[in-house]
Amino acid sequence: xxxxxxxGGGVVQPGGSLRLSCAASGFTFSSYGMHWVRQxxxxxxxxxxxxxxxxSNKYYADSVKGRFTISRDNSKNTLxxxxxxxxxxxxxxxxxxxxxxxAGAPLDYWGQGTLVTVSS
Amino acid sequence: SYVLTQPPSVSVxxxxxxxxxxxxxxxxxxxxxxxxxxxxxxxxxxxxxDSDRPSGIPERFSGSNSGNTATLTISxxxxxxxxxxxxxxxxxxxxxxxxxxxxxxxxx
Numbered sequence: 001x002x003x004x005x006x007x008g009g010g011v012v013q014p015g016g017s018l019r020l021s022c023a024a025s026g027f028t029f030s031s032y033g034m035h036w037v038r039q040x041x042x043x044x045x046x047x048x049x050x051x052x053x054x055x056s057n058k059y060y061a062d063s064v065k066g067r068f069t070i071s072r073d074n075s076k077n078t079l080x081x082x083x084x085x086x087x088x089x090x091x092x093x094x095x096x097x098x099x100x101x102x103a104g105a106p107l108d109y110w111g112q113g114t115l116v117t118v119s120s
Numbered sequence: 121s122y123v124l125t126q127p128p129s130v131s132v133x134x135x136x137x138x139x140x141x142x143x144x145x146x147x148x149x150x151x152x153x154x155x156x157x158x159x160x161x162x163x164x165x166x167x168x169x170d171s172d173r174p175s176g177i178p179e180r181f182s183g184s185n186s187g188n189t190a191t192l193t194i195s196x197x198x199x200x201x202x203x204x205x206x207x208x209x210x211x212x213x214x215x216x217x218x219x220x221x222x223x224x225x226x227x228x
Contacts, residue, residue, distance in 0.1 A: 035217065037163075044222040045155070045163065045206050050215075059215045062121070095162055104210030106153035106168040113162060 002026040002109040009114030022079040022096030030074035033099035036081045038092035086118045122211040124220035131226045132197045140223045142190040142207030150209045152190040158203045202227045
């Protein structure tokens with residue numbers, strides 16, 4: 001069965017950096033695009049970033065562009081999110097999610113999320 | 121940027137029908153996906169490509185999409201359907217993925 005397990009969350013000061021990881025299993029990781037989606041406390045879902053199955057294309061929400069970098073290591077079945085210049089408004093639960101088989105496909109499997117808190 | 125608007129809340133009695141709308145400019149030309157999120161849990165896909173259901177999702181969940189509005193319909197509502205629901209599309213003009221504002225469904 002598909003499993004996505006995020007890690008790397010924690011408390012970081014404003015302006016700091018953090019790298020999230022998402023370990024994937026139960027499917028051919030190298031064949032699917034992957035997303036990061038976040039949810040601030042008590043708020044709705046916000047899409048953060050997407051990477052194609054082979055890493056050839058990456059897209060970012062305007063709110064994180066230039067500060068966050070999505071990447072993947074298909075040999076390790078792992079997705080990453082490097083977060084720099086963190087702000088208080090980046091505080092959220094960060095989910096990784098698998099995309100279906102085509103462009104614009106739904107996010108068909110989600111991890112349980114990892115909490116990032118940006119605070120001094 | 122593309123915006124999806126949902127009503128903040130919908131209340132429905134058990135056994136009745138809940139309809140959740142998702143408004144967006146010419147959304148009928150896009151594929152709409154719907155997610156259910158219960159408190160403290162990750163979202164779960166309940167409808168994709170406007171009206172298809174993943175395996176394991178009850179037939180009580182259905183969807184439609186036309187013009188400027190997509191709709192998620194939950195028939196014969198049960199207490200376990202109480203959750204937040206989000207619509208989502210891919211905006212190909214910007215290569216951005218967009219979520220709706222979310223709707224809290226309360227079962228009376």
